[in-house]
Amino acid sequence: MKRVIIIGGGISGLATAVEILDRARAAGFPLDVTVLEKDSRPGGKMRTERVGGYICETGPNGFLDSKKNVLDFCERVGLSSELLPASISSIRRYLFLGGRLRVLPDSPFSFFFSRAFSIRGKLRMCFEPFIKPALQGLDETVSEFGARRLGREAVDALLDPFVAGVFAGDPDKLSLSSSFPRIREMEQRYGSLVKALFALRKKRKEEKRAAKKKGVRVSGAASPRGHLTSLKWGMGQLIEALATRIGPRLMTDCAVSSIRLWGAQSSRADSGGIKVYCEGRRGEFCADAVILAVEAYEAAKILSSVAPEAEEPLLSIPYNAVSVVSLGYKESEIGRSLDGYGFLVPKKEGRRILGALWSSAIFPDRALTGSVLITAMVGGTRQPEYAALADAEVLRLVCEELEIIMGITAEPGFTHISRHGKAIPQYTIGHALRLERIEEALSRLPGVFVAGNAFRGIAMSDCITNAEQAAVKVIDWLSA
Numbered sequence: 001m002k003r004v005i006i007i008g009g010g011i012s013g014l015a016t017a018v019e020i021l022d023r024a025r026a027a028g029f030p031l032d033v034t035v036l037e038k039d040s041r042p043g044g045k046m047r048t049e050r051v052g053g054y055i056c057e058t059g060p061n062g063f064l065d066s067k068k069n070v071l072d073f074c075e076r077v078g079l080s081s082e083l084l085p086a087s088i089s090s091i092r093r094y095l096f097l098g099g100r101l102r103v104l105p106d107s108p109f110s111f112f113f114s115r116a117f118s119i120r121g122k123l124r125m126c127f128e129p130f131i132k133p134a135l136q137g138l139d140e141t142v143s144e145f146g147a148r149r150l151g152r153e154a155v156d157a158l159l160d161p162f163v164a165g166v167f168a169g170d171p172d173k174l175s176l177s178s179s180f181p182r183i184r185e186m187e188q189r190y191g192s193l194v195k196a197l198f199a200l201r202k203k204r205k206e207e208k209r210a211a212k213k214k215g216v217r218v219s220g221a222a223s224p225r226g227h228l229t230s231l232k233w234g235m236g237q238l239i240e241a242l243a244t245r246i247g248p249r250l251m252t253d254c255a256v257s258s259i260r261l262w263g264a265q266s267s268r269a270d271s272g273g274i275k276v277y278c279e280g281r282r283g284e285f286c287a288d289a290v291i292l293a294v295e296a297y298e299a300a301k302i303l304s305s306v307a308p309e310a311e312e313p314l315l316s317i318p319y320n321a322v323s324v325v326s327l328g329y330k331e332s333e334i335g336r337s338l339d340g341y342g343f344l345v346p347k348k349e350g351r352r353i354l355g356a357l358w359s360s361a362i363f364p365d366r367a368l369t370g371s372v373l374i375t376a377m378v379g380g381t382r383q384p385e386y387a388a389l390a391d392a393e394v395l396r397l398v399c400e401e402l403e404i405i406m407g408i409t410a411e412p413g414f415t416h417i418s419r420h421g422k423a424i425p426q427y428t429i430g431h432a433l434r435l436e437r438i439e440e441a442l443s444r445l446p447g448v449f450v451a452g453n454a455f456r457g458i459a460m461s462d463c464i465t466n467a468e469q470a471a472v473k474v475i476d477w478l479s480a
Contacts, residue, residue: 001030001031001032002030002031002032002288002289002478003031003032003033003034003286003287003288003289004020004031004032004033004034004287004288004290004291004474004478005034005035005036005274005285005287005289005290005291006020006033006034006035006036006290006291007036007256007276007290007291007292007293007294007302008035008036008044008292008293008294008298008452009035009036009037009039009043009044009243009252010037010042010045010046010293010294010452011043011044011046011238011239011242011460011463011464012044012293012453012463012466012467013035013037013042013291013293013294013451013452014035014042014239014242014243014250015073015242015463015464015467016291016293016467016470016471017033017035017242017246017249018076018077018242018245018246018467019467019468019470019471020033020471020474020475021033021245021246022076023471023472023475024475027475027479029475029478029479031475031478033246033249034249034251034285035246035249035250035251036251036254036256036276036278036285037250037251037252037253037254038253038254038255038256039252039253040252040253041252042239042242042243042250042252043236043239044059045058045059045420045423046058046059046235046239046460047059047236047418048233048234048235048236049236049416049418050234051414051416052328052368052414053367053368053371054326054328054367054368054371054373054414054416055233055234055359055363055365055366055367055373056234056324056326056359056366056373056375056416056418057234057235057236057359057375058418058420059235060235060459060460061230061235061357061362061363061375062086062228062230062235062362062363063228063229063230063459064227064228064229064461065083065085065226065227065229066226066227067226067461069461069464069465069468070461070464071083073464074231074238077238077241077242077245078241079231079237079241082231082233082237083229083231084229084230084231084232084363084365085227085228085229086227086228086229086230086362086363087361087362087363087364089339089340089361090340090341090358090361090362091106091340091341092104092106092339092340092341093106093340093341093342093343093344094340094341094342094343094344095116095157095158095161095343095346096343096344096345096346096349096355096405097116097157097346097349098116099349101343101405101406102114102115102116103116103340104116111125116157117153117154117157118153120153121154121157124150124151124153124154125150125151125153125154127151128149128150128192128193128194129191129192129194129195130192131148131192132191133187133188133191133192134148134184134187134188136188138177139177139178139429139430139432140175140177140429141171141172141173141174141175141176141429142159142163142171142172142174142175142176142180143159143160143171143172144176145176145183145184146158146159146171149187149193150193155171156346156347156348157346159171160346160347160348161344161345161346161347161354161355162344163179164344164345164347164354164355164377164380165344165354165355166179166458167179167320167380167381167424167426167427167458168320168322168354168377168379168380168381168382168423168424169320169380169381169424169426170381170382170426173426173428174426174428174429175427175428175429175431175432177432178427178431178432179427179431186200228341228362230363232365235460251282253282254278254282255279255280255282256276256277256278256302257277257278257279257301257302258277258301258302258304258305259274259276259277259290259303259306259448260274260275260277260305260306261273261274261275261306261445261446261447262274262275273286273287273288273447274286274287274288274289274290274447274448275287276290287447288447288478289447289448289449289474289477289478290447290448290449291449291450291451291470291474292448292449292450292451292452293450293451293452293467293470294452295319295452295454296314296315296317296319296425296452296454296455297314297317299314299450299452300314300315303441303445303448306445306448307441307442307444307445307448309441310437310438310441310442312437313434313435313437313438313441314434314438314454316434317425317426317427317434317454318428319422319423319424319425320379320380320381320384320422320424320426321379321384321419321420321421321422321423322377322378322379322387322420322423322424323377323378323379323386323387323389323394323417323418323419323420324375324376324377324378324417324418324419324420325375325376325377325378325394325395325415325416325417326359326373326375326376326414326415326416326417326418327373327374327375327376327402327412327414327415328367328368328371328372328373328374328412328413328414328415329371329372329374329408329410329412329413330370330371330372330410330413331370331371333408333410334372334406334408335406335407335408335409336406338358338360338361338372338374339361340358340361341357341358341361341362342355342356342357342358342359342361342374342375343355343356343405347382351401351404351405352383352386352397352401353376353377353378353386353397353398353401354376354377354378354379354380355376356374356375356376356377356402356405357374357375357376358372358374359374359375360372360373360374371413371414373414374402376398376401376402378394378397378398379423380423381426387419387420391417394417395412395417399411399412424453424458425453425454425458435455435456438450438455446477447477449470449473450470451463451466451467451470452466453466
């Protein structure tokens, strides 16, 4: 029986294990799969803390139901009945602009009448359909792209907080093609973002009409983005379901220090193998294939002795620090209606938080009856020093910011802080070239593969897609 070891028990490692097991079983190809996780529990940064009647997410708080691969994956692990759509009001998003919260325009009509942008800024954005697409292969920053197509005001007021909300990153550093490949694809295919949005909206409506005639329900709104969805007990439910599926094949408290190729192992037909060395008493494991589903810097350490040429490009993928601060209040202590998803803060406003989710407004069961849960993000590439503050200091900072932004003067009755010293990989300029160098180095390591959010997409749907692709590569390798 062939042996596969997956290093890393986050969403990427667990999803890869399930994909390999399911595909091997369907093909009648017996495999022994083991997942090695360094922490005492699986999940990595994607965890749900259920404390005192509050449900706090330390990582993603949901996914879009337009991502069919995630819906299918949830069904396969028995979670279809646990899917939880976000409230309709969560479609409304806010920006903190000009010292006040403003509704983010969600249609051409609301855009023209919005006070969030100046007349000059609106006129500049109206020219977007007439801007020529960039040359194929151009690696420009998100800011450069935005300034070219939409103008500088759009970069500062829209793209900057958008990037902070997704990557907690800096639009002046992130590569558009690597960080948001869909946006680049829309520009190249349709010649304009506005034209692309109208075309995609029209396509979505046609799909819904066709499905309705057939009596088939289509998930998501008319928007091509779909509708935000989570699980009844938080996204940690998915981790728990995956861990249950994997069972005793998942080993926690097992930190991998290095790997080594032994025997010939120069081609699929050779009879060599891979040794995986763990710290402490765990000893070593032997495998025919190994998948590293860990952070880029961890992969660099593990591969340093067998693929030193991969170490530099792996280490050059930067990470930022983020602290996730959850605060519980009584409804009567909030001076406004929480009638939306939450808000983001552009850098130019000079505030000390990146934004906040109105978690209990998005998913009402996230807080006690009569209470609300607000989740603020601190740090990121913009202000990493704030993420490193002591608990009391970061709590005071967030409360002060919420008083300025939302008018909340009460002390929270519930607090929870989740810290990520190296939270989100940043796909900076040159990321695609780094991936080429990593792949070239791995091509000389038969049976060694990588997965995870450090390479091609940080969203949960990306991690599942990458897990599917890694599973196919491994099974092809072992069955050849």
